[in-house]
Amino acid sequence: MSAEFDRLVAEFESFQSKLTNVDDQFEDLAGMQSELAALEVSVTSPDRAVTVVAGVGGSIQDIRFTETAMQLGSQRLSAVVMSAVQEAIAEAARRQAGIVQEYVGGDVPVLDQVLETQSQVTGVPIDELRKKVEQETPGRPPAQVGQVEESLVFRDTPPPPSPGGETAADTFLKSVWDEEER
Secondary structure (H helix, E strand, O other), rough: OOHHHHHHHHHHHHHHHHHHHHHHHHHHHHHHHHHHHHOOOEEOOOOOOEEEEEEEEHHHEEEOOOOHOOOOHHHHHHHHHHHHHHHHHHHHHHHHHHHHHHHHOOOOOOOOOHHHHHHHHOOOOHHHHHHHHHHHHHOOOOOOOOOOOOOOOOOOOOOOOOOOOOHHHHHHHHHHHHHHOO
């Protein structure tokens, strides 16, 4: 009976360790949420006439015009604004993907998917977009295709239940879990 009790205690400690890992993962996700909430990208047109500020999800936060912008004429101003808006949204998406990539690791190629999509839509080579990411986020190397990192979201996923049914340890742990939830 002592061996069975020791085994149950060891399984319970393993279970509690996994709960601690889940708590750590939620803290990591809270960090990601706060980084995403603070995301702000500012893009200025080459002629410095228009500045567009975009946030998470490509939301436009602000559009600023200089006196030069007022002299461009309606069609040229429209083109400059649209170009700056598109670039701000694209850069915000790249930065957002970079932040998410940092937290979920290389198992989920979020940044690569964004870069591939932007490359297809804009016709800009993916290597050029990757260089933009490196310039936009100094100190944060972009994830590479095939890079393997431990995933913060999916690590320590418990194995599926055994086909033979529940063990005494499973029953014990479930009863402890149920008591903690009450």
